[in-house]
Structure formats: C-alpha cells, structure tokens
Amino acid sequence: MNALDKRLHAFREDLADERLEGRVQAGRFVAGTPARVGAPVADMLAAPDAGAGLNTQLLLGDEVLVFEERGDWAWVQAVRDNYVGYVARPAIEAAGGEITHVVAVQRTFLYSGADLKLPRKACFSMGSRVSIDGFAETRGTRYAMLASGEALIDAHLRPAGETEDDYVNVAEALLSTPYLWGGTSAFGIDCSGLVQLSMRMTGRSVPRDTDMQASGLGEPIDPGAGMAGLIRGDLVFWKGHVAIMLDEKNIIHANGHTMTVSHEELRAAVARIAYLYGGPTGFRRP
Secondary structure: OOOOOOOOOOEOOOOEEHHHEOOEOOOOEEOOEEEEEOOOEEEEEOOOOOOOOEEEEEEOOOEEEEEEEEOOEEEEEEOOOOOEEEEEHHHEEEOOOOOOEEEOOOEEEEEOOOOOOOOEEEEEEOOOEEOOOEEEEEOOEEEEEOOOOOEEEHHHEEEOOOOOOOHHHHHHHOOOOEEOOOOEEOOEEOHHHHHHHHHHOOOOOOOOOHHHHHHHOOEEOOOOHHHOOOOOOOEEEEOOEEEEEOOOOEEEEEEOOOOEEEEEEHHHHHHHHHHHHOOOOEEEEO
C-alpha cells in the first residue's frame, strides 16, 4: 500500500472513500454523497470534537462529498481542494440549484428583503457562492434575490463564470483582514489561505496548506543574487509560511507578527523571521 496524505484522501480504519479501495485498508468503503456548505463559513476540524484543531474552512456554496454523518458531525471532503475533515452537520445541506454568482468584495450582508434598511440575516465572505433567482431595485439600489426572498447587493457579486485578472490585486483587497490559523475567509485568514482565496477569485484551484503549495504550485524559480530576480506575483516560502510578492521589493502576507494581512519589505521580513524559522526555503512562480 502506498502512503497517502490523510489531509487529501478520506480513509480511516473503519471507513474510506470507495475510490481508494485497493490502495488503503478500511472496514468498509462508501461513495461520498454530494452536498454543499449552507453556512457562511464552516470550520473543518481534525476530529469530530469542537475542541479539535482548525485545519481549514469552507465557504458558503462550496461543494463537498459526505462520507459519514454521525451525531453533530459530518466527515467530508471538499471538492475544490480535496481537503478532508469534520464539519458541523448543520453547516452542510443537500446540493441545490445551479450556482450563479460569487461574492467579489471582502464581505457582504444578506438582507431579509430588497432594502438595505431591513434586518441583516448574515454576512458572507469573498468567494462565497450563491444561486440568484432574480433581481429587484429599491431607491436606486439593485439587489440580487435568493429564492427565499432574501437579498444581496448586486454590485457585490459577479457571475460565477467571471474571474479576476490579477490575484495580487485580490490579496490587496484583503489588507487588514485578521490573521486566523486555518482561516480561509475575509473574516479571518492565514498565509496559505490568502494565497488560495486570492487565486480562487482568478479561477484557479490551488492546494490548501503551505507545504502543498511549496511543492506543487507553479514552478520553482531562482530568485537571483539578493533575491533581485523576484517579480509581482511570485511566492516566497519559509518553513510553515508563504508570502506574495507585490513588486520587486515588497510582500503581502497574512502573518502572526501583525496578526493581519499586511505589507512588508521582503528583506525586513527575511531578517525578522530568520531568528525563529530560518531563511526562505523556496521561491515559486504560480
């Protein structure tokens, strides 16, 4: 049997994805049931326990395969990046109608109807996916309507088939977002989550964790003497950390130093990080 990464393959001693039969040992194999995330953000944990560590997060409308529902938890695999973990059952719903739009701003409110003065029902992050049933206008503001009668600001959405051109621009739109270990949303995000969400908005599905990105995202590059060969969009990796080049000298990254998404001069970051984690371990051009 070949060793498989449990972050990316659904298998336990008692249960496994039927696609892995013959590759892993398990008590039984099942087909995953297609479903979607129905909550604004769903934490994916390492174990079916609210006290377990946060591995990653799923956003509204994300597609998943459900392999088990037991008690308060569902054991699922995200379709977008293959990540496997446990999600609270109320956050998962049956796959519904066609996804038509994506939230394109940092955050947007869900209103109880087509009027910004009505009560807010929820707040959605950039990257959230919704099914719009129609449109309405109130006092000059255009609303995108859900089948439930709830409404979103139409200007905050884009059609699901449209993408951004520059993922670095997307990352900059997330400046000052709080740092959250395991976070992937505009409510809280970590370093690899920033790379993933920013590229997601350009239509690219990329690996979730830093080690996955460092080994398989884009192509490795030689940064040149004094890292002078880096350009906008290149990625700089440290052990357990990644930053995005804004230009030849500056980076943007979600980091535990400022506890936000912030700008920093690359050389200053290298010097600051070195005493804890050493120097950069690699450079890639996605």
